[in-house]
Amino acid sequence: MEFKDVIAARRSRREYLDRAVEVEKVKEIMKAGTLAPTGMDKQNLRFVAVMNKEALSEIRKNTFGGDDLFYSAPAVVFCIETEETSTTELNVGAAMENMALAATDLGLGCCWIHCARERLNADAARLSDILHLSAGEKFLECLTLGYSAQKREPKEVRETITVIK
Numbered sequence: 001m002e003f004k005d006v007i008a009a010r011r012s013r014r015e016y017l018d019r020a021v022e023v024e025k026v027k028e029i030m031k032a033g034t035l036a037p038t039g040m041d042k043q044n045l046r047f048v049a050v051m052n053k054e055a056l057s058e059i060r061k062n063t064f065g066g067d068d069l070f071y072s073a074p075a076v077v078f079c080i081e082t083e084e085t086s087t088t089e090l091n092v093g094a095a096m097e098n099m100a101l102a103a104t105d106l107g108l109g110c111c112w113i114h115c116a117r118e119r120l121n122a123d124a125a126r127l128s129d130i131l132h133l134s135a136g137e138k139f140l141e142c143l144t145l146g147y148s149a150q151k152r153e154p155k156e157v158r159e160t161i162t163v164i165k
Contacts, residue, residue, distance in 0.1 A: 006105045008154055013109030014071045016146030021075045025106050026051065026145060030077055032102035036094035039087025045095055045140075046082055048131045051075045055130055059120070069116050073144035076113075078131055081138045092140045099143050109148030116142050 001009070030047040038044060050056055056076060060068060070076050077099060079092055096112050103110040120127050120139050127139055 001105055006101050010100055010104040011109075011152050011155070012111045013144075013146070013148040013150050013152070014111055015149040016071060016073050016109060016144070017149050018072075019074065019147045021051065021108060021145050021147070023051070025108065026075055026077070028106065029099045029102045029108075029143075029145065032098040033077070033079065033095040036091065036098045038091040038094070039085060042083065042085050042087070042091070044081060044083040044085050044088060045091055046080045046137075047095075047099075048078045048080060049075055050078065050131070059127065059130055069113055069119070070142075070144050071111060073111070073146040075145040077143045077145060078139055079141045079143075080131070080133060081140050082134075082136075084138075088140070096141055096143060103143070103145055107147075108145050109150065110146075111144045113142045113144060
């Protein structure tokens, strides 16, 4: 796929086939996250993929009260802050978009789950155990990954571009 086609094809997917995602694809997606720009080149993010059904179930049960905020995705990538900086929010946004585009390019569906931050950090100790977080590390965002069960048409985009010559 050409880059412009990847951008146009990227859509949030909330229904996944019951099919495992290949580890190599998940690693490639996380690598795309590491290649995102970071303010002052701090590189203050790391990524943890959970592909184990029991671990994902444990996270759902203990932090979401059983709600499936991961939409039954077979893999979830967690973005972790290793050092607090003034540009962390920008850094994580760039990394998440890189990973979403990489997932699309690899034929996978994905969904950036921002609302998980508050709910997962409410039980930070338990999440730290599951994700093997070090002292001072903090969960920021997560991206569900899987083979999409949805067929979605490209969305109509409002005209928001102005060029001043």
